[in-house]
Amino acid sequence: xxxxxxxxxxxxxxxxxxxxxxxxxxxxxxxxxxxxxxxxxxxxxxxxxxxxxxxxxxxxxxxxxxxxxxxxxxxxxxxxxxxxxxxxxxxxxxxxxxxxxxxxxxxxxxxxxxxxxxxxxxxxxxxxxxxxxxxxxxxxxxxxxxxxxxxxxxxxxxxxxxxxxxxxxxxxxxxxxxxxxxxxxxxxxxxxxxxxxxxxxxxxxxxxxxxxxxxxxxxxxxxxxxxxxxxxxxxxxxxxxxxxxxxxxxxxxxxxxxxxxxxxxxxxxxxxxxxxxxxxxxxxxxxxxxxxxxxxxxxxxxxxxxxxxxxxxxxxxxxxxxxx
Numbered sequence: 184x185x186x187x188x189x190x191x192x193x194x195x196x197x198x199x200x201x202x203x204x205x206x207x208x209x210x211x212x213x214x215x216x217x218x219x220x221x222x223x224x225x226x227x228x229x230x231x232x233x234x235x236x237x238x239x240x241x242x243x244x245x246x247x248x249x250x251x252x253x254x255x256x257x258x259x260x261x262x263x264x265x266x267x268x269x270x271x272x273x274x275x276x277x278x279x280x281x282x283x284x285x286x287x288x289x290x291x292x293x294x295x296x297x298x299x300x301x302x303x304x305x306x307x308x309x310x311x312x313x314x315x316x317x318x319x320x321x322x323x324x325x326x327x328x329x330x331x332x333x334x335x336x337x338x339x340x341x342x343x344x345x346x347x348x349x350x351x352x353x354x355x356x357x358x359x360x361x362x363x364x365x366x367x368x369x370x371x372x373x374x375x376x377x378x379x380x381x382x383x384x385x386x387x388x389x390x391x392x393x394x395x396x397x398x399x400x401x402x403x404x405x406x407x408x409x410x411x412x413x414x415x416x417x418x419x420x421x422x423x424x425x426x427x428x429x430x431x432x433x434x435x436x437x438x439x440x441x442x443x444x445x446x447x448x449x450x451x452x453x454x455x456x457x458x459x460x461x462x463x464x465x466x467x468x469x470x471x472x473x474x475x476x477x478x479x480x481x482x483x484x485x486x487x488x489x490x491x492x493x494x495x496x497x498x499x500x501x502x503x504x505x506x507x
Contacts, residue, residue, distance in 0.1 A: 191221065192219040196216065197252055198251065198252040199213065199217070199242075200251035201250060209250050213235060225390055225392075226393070226394060227389075228378065229383070237347050261342060262344075263339040264336065267348050270328075273320040277312065277317070277318055277319075277331045281334045282338070284306065284336060284339045325352055326360070342375060343376075345376075346378045347379045349380070383420075386407065431456075434462075442458055443470075443471065443472045444474075445475065450475050480492070
């Protein structure tokens with residue numbers, strides 16, 4: 184692999200087979216896959232539980248030998264890694280944790296220079312955790328600790344950042360914050376970032392590329408929108424009652440009344456969501472016309488100040504049909 188190619192795609196895998204050797208028998212999780220991580224892009228590795236995403240991450244990072252094939256990197260200091268392993272030294276401070284990111288760059292004296300401290304402080308600034316630097320790790324929330332781990336990886340100053348389930352066990356706000364941060368870092372710092380994740384909704388909105396692990400021990404590669412439209416996600420995840428193309432749960436319309444809904448923006452979307460959840464079929468025309476204007480919902484001359492009031496009125500005169 185030439186240096187010119189690795190400058191734009193600092194990690195390349197050719198005919199890579201990944202798995203474990205058990206009693207001289209190969210347990211292959213992925214077989215003869217070809218992968219490239221691109222600078223300036225966020226790539227999400229996705230697939231069902233137990234398919235081997237963590238093993239692939241560890242193999243690409245050099246923690247586990249591939250069963251076959253070749254992994255090409257710029258050099259041995261190319262990759263920073265964030266795993267889900269628990270930290271036991273919880274009495275160290277956040278600053279101490281992030282400083283460990285500089286250790287690959289230190290000589291045997293293991294002494295941080297002013298330049299090293301500048302890199303540490305810049306990493307802290309990139310992740311916006313100034314207020315946490317003097318806190319001990321056991322004083323942090325899960326989301327704060329994950330941000331500190333990302334800052335430590337940034338302090339390594341590598342072109343590649345690999346993360347295994349960085350949003351696991353976090354609430355929605357923290358999951359969104361971390362995925363948006365990783366996308367920004369890919370763009371701003373020109374890093375090649377790979378995230379193994381189960382966050383389907385967030386990955387579809389943030390990933391530049393998706394590596395979709397298949398039961399056939401292959402990895403299907405593409406932008407997320409193409410993989411949604413060609414049915415790849417549906418085939419691999421086999422969604423039960425969820426329509427990925429619309430991003431909504433499949434509804435059962437069990438009421439006799441149909442609603443002709445007129446409105447716009449988020450009020451229209453949330454009104455439609457509430458009506459469909461309650462079993463009404465919603466379209467541009469229907470038995471009853473509902474209009475939305477200035478956060479008021481109207482049926483003819485009747486006006487309602489909330490979606491709940493509207494639902495109460497509609498359900499009071501509706502005839503339920505037998506549920507399928």
